[in-house]
Amino acid sequence: MKTAEELTELFRSSGRKVTAQRQCIFRVLQGDGTHPSAEAVHAVVSREMETISLKTVYQTLYDLAELGEIASLDVGTGMTRFDPNVDDRHHHLVCRRCGSVRDLVAAFPELRIPEGADLGFEVGSAEIVFRGLCPECRAPVPGDRAGMRSSPRTSSTSTSTSTSTR
């Protein structure tokens, strides 16, 4: 993903308007490796711009995805996740407890489909999701209720660094 300034330029040159809300979203996404959901982005942006609507966040994320500056992912956590990292070829680690998503930067060149097994599909891409437990969910500290609650769906919580639930 480009810098906020470059994105401003890109939006203008692609016939889109640039607003304070959008630039704020650009900034928030910069270097975010947590694969946030639209709501998570909205929560962060809201700290800076109280009145911004969730719809605006969705719209801007959609625009960024359309421009190829971010990717939208569905890894089964119930909400679409957005990934500013579109430069590295990578796959994902998904915590089945808290739903956190992290990059796994590694190529798997052996993903060749055996002859005749493709059932006539014209395969364009392959995505791997590794499921397991993130470091936080792996060793729950006794007496510590922060970090996660139950299902990946509900609750916002997220005290610890870099593992946001929503």
Add this chain to the structure above:
Amino acid sequence: MKTAEELTELFRSSGRKVTAQRQCIFRVLQGDGTHPSAEAVHAVVSREMETISLKTVYQTLYDLAELGEIASLDVGTGMTRFDPNVDDRHHHLVCRRCGSVRDLVAAFPELRIPEGADLGFEVGSAEIVFRGLCPECRAPVPGDRAGMRSSPRTSSTSTSTSTSTR
């Protein structure tokens, strides 16, 4: 997935009741390789039992999944898909046009994560989704609308080889 008779027995022995609706669902799932959604199952079952509710279908699918007789799958088509094939180790081909899902029966044993790349995750499983075009969507016959009825609603955009499954 077991036969309808075996499932009847299994349901009883696991403290569940067996109803005509459930047995009908058992039968419909038998040998269904299309990875139907709950609604798709409901549509088929409804031809035989007019009054069965979608909720009942969901409930029965959930029970079957809990018993490990079917798997529930989220491959980003907007609806949870159900897979009666839990015996073969396999991955999935997903049509990005019509959302159809087929089995790709092939083992990819070398999905070893490079040392240190796992970010502390305790990885338990890996799923591969191959995205592309199914035979029907690949060569659309003029005037033939079959196979095109449902467009994938929650599309994941993302041109490149990225990540996803759900």
Add this chain to the structure above:
DNA sequence: TTGTTTTTCAACAATGATTGTTGACAACGG
């Protein structure tokens, strides 16, 4: 079989995530 207890079913309503609509308002080009 018959009665008693436990579950299920189907209608109805509610979620939660996402999208559609729209009037007021801001960005851009002149």
Add this chain to the structure above:
DNA sequence: CCGTTGTCAACAATCATTGTTGAAAAACAA
């Protein structure tokens, strides 16, 4: 500055899925 065009935020609507509940059916005992 001005008009045109596109955007924003509030509101309502969808869609898939889940919660609730009274009536009916299945399991269990006798």
